[in-house]
Amino acid sequence: MRNLTDVTPTNTASKNSARKHESAPKHVAGEATYVDDIIEPRGTLYGAVGFSSIAKGKITALDLSEVRASEGVVDVLEVDDIPGHIDIAAVFDGDPLLTKDDIKYQGQPIFVVAATTELQARRAVRKAKIDYQEMEPLLNVTQALEREQFVRPSHYMKRGHYDEAMAQADYRLQAQQHVGGQEHFYLEGQVALVVPMEDQGMLVYSSTQHPSEVQKLVAEVLNVPFNRITVDMRRMGGGFGGKESQAAAWACMAALLVLKTGRAVKVRLPRSDDMTMTGKRHPFYNTYDIGFDENGLIQAADIMVAGDCGHSADLSDAIVDRAMFHADNAYYLPNVTIAGHRCMTNTVSHTAFRGFGGPQGMMIIERAMDDIARAVGCDPLDVRKRNLYGGVGRDTTPYHQQVEHNLLPELIEQLETSSDYWQRRADITQWNQTSRVLKRGLALTPVKFGISFTLQHLNQAGALIHIYTDGSIQVNHGGTEMGQGLHTKIIQIVAQALSLNPDDIQITATRTDKVPNTSPTAASSGTDLNGQAAKNAALILKQRICECIAEHKGCEIETVRFEDGQVRWREQDQEESMSFAQAAQFAYVNRVSLSATGYYKTPKIWYDRNAAKGRPFFYFANGAAVSEVIVDTLTGEYRVVAVDILHDVGRSLNPAVDLGQIEGGFIQGMGWLTTEELKWNDKGVLTSNGPATYKIPAISDTPPRFKVSLFERDNDEETVYHSKAVGEPPFMLAISVWSALRDAVSSLSDYTISPSLDSPATPERVLDAVMATRDQLRQGETL
Template sequence: MRSLIDVKKASSNSDKSVVNGQDNVGLGGVGRSKKHESADKQVAGEAIYVDDRPALRGELHAAVGQSTIAHGNILSMDLSAVKSAEGVIAVITVEDVPGHTDIGPVFPGDPVLAIGKVEFIGQPLFAVAATSYDLARKAVKLAKVEYEELEAVLTVKVALAKQNFVRPPFTMKRGDSESAIANAEHQLSGEIVVGGQEHMYLEGQVSTAEPTEDGGMNIHTSSQHPSEVQKLVAEVLDIPLNKVLVDMRRMGGGFGGKETQAAPWACIAALLANETKRPVKFKLGRMDDMIMTGKRHPFENNYTVGFDANGQIKGINIEVNGNCGYSPDLSDAIVDRAMFHSDNAYFLDQATVTGNRCKLNTVSHTAYRGFGGPQGMMTIEMVMDEIARHLGKDPLEIRKINLYGGEGRNETHYHQEVEHNNLPEIIESLEESSDYQARRNAVTEFNANNAILKKGIALTPVKFGISFTVQHLNQAGALVHIYTDGTIHLSHGGSEMGQGLNTKVAQIVAEEFQVDVDTVAISSARTDKVPNSSPTAASSGTDLNGKAAEAAAKTIKQRLIDFACETYQVSAEQVKFANNNIIVGEQTFSFAEFSQIAYMGRVSLSSTGFYKTPKIHFDRATGKGRPFFYYATGAAVSEVIIDTLTGEYKTLRTDILQDVGHSINPAIDIGQIEGAFVQGMGWLTTEELVWNEQGRLLSNNPATYKIPAINDAPEDFRVALVPDAPNREHTIYNSKAVGEPPFMLGMAVWSALKDAVASVADYKVSPVLDTPATPERVLFAVEAMKAQS
């Protein structure tokens, strides 16, 4: 694992502020490593999550009855035994919903409770409120439901054959790909199955709803999108939004799984609370959570490519087919992003990319770290490996030949220019620092001398677009107060899910006033403090909320400067903020002292702040625009070893170089990179979702679904940040997003596994290795290689 020496090296520029170059004297502002604001409480078990809140007087517990078939009409539902069960206070069906019955986040199709039919195993049919968690769960099992079973669509290929889509297909096009492919010196085609992924957050889905005296509802929820929960709760209850308050202090992980899919449980809790006029808590058990909530979309992609003798792509057709489950949810935007990122880091001169949103009778799949980008990138990374094996070259050589860069090679297939492209430099630097070429030769020699164990190595880049592709979501608000003792209160629209967002935004406010970050207190994300907030997703949490908080702080700061100038007869240039002080001409006041003076002078010490991302636009009708404000870039080298008799493998070493611009908090950024990489590696290796022929999820608990453990992480793990690399766009302190981009670096492990398998046939054939590349799939790929060697 990475040593402390590596941390120090990666964070070597973190001892000075990126704003004014001041030494770190304890102020903990921007550019300095600062531990997570809840770290001590989390380690001590004192951090309060929704389920940790003390029970409210008369609090009830919710559960739902679930469909037992994948597709069918509901003929009858006898709930008499449920209603008479011990502890049951209320039972509701969709007929008891006073307002909207569809809670689809963008497009309709997600009933809060089933309406006449069911479309996946586990779909909620009715809801129960009982005096205890166990009694509620026992009661729902007593329902007697009769169905007229209908044909279930359970594979992408069947959905494509039936043209069964949740949204219409969409195509992005640049040039004439068909002619370019036909006229190219070489052609290849292929397909890849890219598996889905369970979010496996530590804290499951949980919400509490408490009726208020004015007919409203207070909601505490583990959600990445409190404003959406507010809106949907108001709609199902048929009450105004101003009567619903949503409070979200922290989540125990989200990864996208709580962007839209936290809302149903809050809505059901609110419906039961409205029915009983008592508080209701609804938390899902782990197995129910895995069955009833969506995953990362599985994809089945295919391509046809034409290229020259050097391996440079001349034309390509890519089709990405997303398994969306039964409803639209966020699938339209997710498949769009898969299409946007089908180029990854490579210039596709003549390209046609088509995306299909396939409807299946499974749980509706949803947002997950990368939001479709990883599934899109997998196809082009497969293409790089296929071209290399076809031409007998190192895959890295093919990747470098096809990189964006050079005259006329910086426009994407959706017609956005790739500006400030540093990928060639990142790859060159990583290739040198990781000793890639020497290790490539050593791997080849090792494989020539070992019949059973084989090694593989791969270097893969990532170019990831930053912004919500739905334009109106690229906005944020914040609220900042300064109290008369000089302490600061901060609230913003983002959700803290362990990623350190609150810590970073507090650092930004502390930097603006040049005060110790520990004087900045961060409250919950609350819809009555910061309204109409966007979800914390798309790697934009710090970009958006940090800018909004900065705007609020600057407003107050300017008021203080104006007051100082008027009161002490100095110019604005003579007012300085430094080291917890405000210097006014020849006088120095502590920040607390001057806050009191400003209050006495009737200066407003409170302000909201707002930010909207500039420059972004996209015309879906033409498939052209600038959907992303900028690109985050990075690269990884991974080396693996496999056992050709069993398919077992180990990641021996991983080197990562990631561009985060001017890092706001290097320690948190490095932690995000490490975690994202391991999660991405898990997606591509061990995390296998399995449904049976009836559409029932079999990998529905931690015993049947394997996330990476500590021994799966690389034995030698080296992470570095690109030094002195400010974002050329005007982001918050010229930083770059870090949440999602490193996730895709896990592709280096998959490519390295393919490299090891390819050595079995002397690298003359490119192996078929769908994901997740479990030991079984690696073994099957080895056996296929042996048959061709």
């Protein structure tokens, strides 16, 4: 019997097509339905959260009498009202839904109000009378490191013989850096609507990247079986990791209020409350101690990354692991030790964010590349190229995974040429020699990003496909759509597998009663996992239809094929065909099931944490970016004037979607490294809690020259149609902007001084770097 798994569809209608986003018309017309747009049942109540105003201490008195008496208030939820689990931590304990005693961060939820209107609920929470015994919060990550205040044990990687190699190194450099965090700033804030159903059941509409986790946690706080809870998620208005673990709390609060009141409840956080109560990208404190030769070739490296995790572990164990996995970025480190620490501070628990720790880990080695180049008098690009992973003997990571199919040398060479790097470098050097105030900078930085969840069991997915008798198809899968085009790609994958027009396929809301036990849509794995599961389901149905036609038409199954919406076969040396709709009807009449589930699990991956060895990633995605900046050395202000990107996407499933992801990821990364600054005061109160105090990039920040190209080469691994993940890797291309700013400041010393520049590289920090460089020049100091 023929197995259709490896059969390539003959139609080209959906293959590698730059098809528009499946919801684009609805987005433009304002017709796309988000959780807050769902028509609420009659009698729906609205929730608001009362939270701590201090960062550390104890509640000594809690008086909610005025809250309960406030206009429109129907009920109030406190911690003692929770019948089931109180701790809703994603992995490790430490995240109570509500508290009545210990306070660990400003913004910690204490109670929830349900009122007849949203305004009434928000007004009511302000009437709470709470007395605290305030304590001094721990807010500094370096202090936490010194005191060994950790949320999880530290982890270490080692390969080679660092001590011996360092002793023999020609040159040695040491440095430290602070890498700032980042607010997710999704357009749609945290929101959940919970509707009571029969038999203790509830229907939960949640803006979440992880419906199965919301299902689990809602069931656990209610103390009911998981099968009583159904989570529905059609689309999010952005997630970026901020709705992977931290969307669950608001659904749990709403569900508990439903249990108390018997009425539907919606909880939607105002922007300032959202920014105060939810975690951000982890700030990091990194150090390196590196030995190298006169050509800048690294001989030994000791790297430390310390994540500021906030008050609890959340996902920090895996996030700091990934920072460690990417502390090498694209470079071979022959003798290396890497330490990763998970520091506890009295802030909100930091969480997943695009790149999941990888960007913070890459920053320290990219700083080292610039520093080494200044020390040996080379262009940073030459030093980067010399240290790239290479052939046998230079192809093993610090965690002992072999770097196979390394595209970066060729990709970088292609970008060098297309961006005219060396001519621009000569022009910029000449410009900087004659321009006293304005200095230009240029940098080319690469990205090698591992694709897979580092927690092995998350690397699985399911899908459900129904073929109806009119030939229309409905697809459901475990991934969530947050604007990244996942549903669009999966429609195209199924269309390609069945040789159909994508317009004949509909994606429905992600629901836990259709595809159970799903993994979060994160780690750039949404298409890899769910797309392959959907493809497998489609191929099962294709096989069934082929077998039915072969049996009832008396033809060989090898002659049955799907082409451009038709099913064709050879019958007694005659070419016969029917439309796909007719084939579906034919199969139904002959009692063939037209519904199938598909499943996929990522092969080859493993990691022995005790030995710090393994293959945590199925493959690596690659890319490189050239960024050019101009800096006003009197004020520290700057502009990004040109960006050239060449990014590896394998065989692109949808070039339009992929280009959009690359552009958006780069700009978001640029914001992280330049303008987006998280600020807490000395009491641990977040002061950057709105768009007036927190600056994400605007359209005017887009560089005038912004050239993005795809390095299209089939993925050597067996991914869905040999594509590669594209969600997270482009984010780290923006490191080239930070490196270019350092390059511009370094030009003040004729590139002999490599300035320290923590991120975000705000104009104030750039000006500090300018002044420090000039001070070094006056003192006659260089590296």
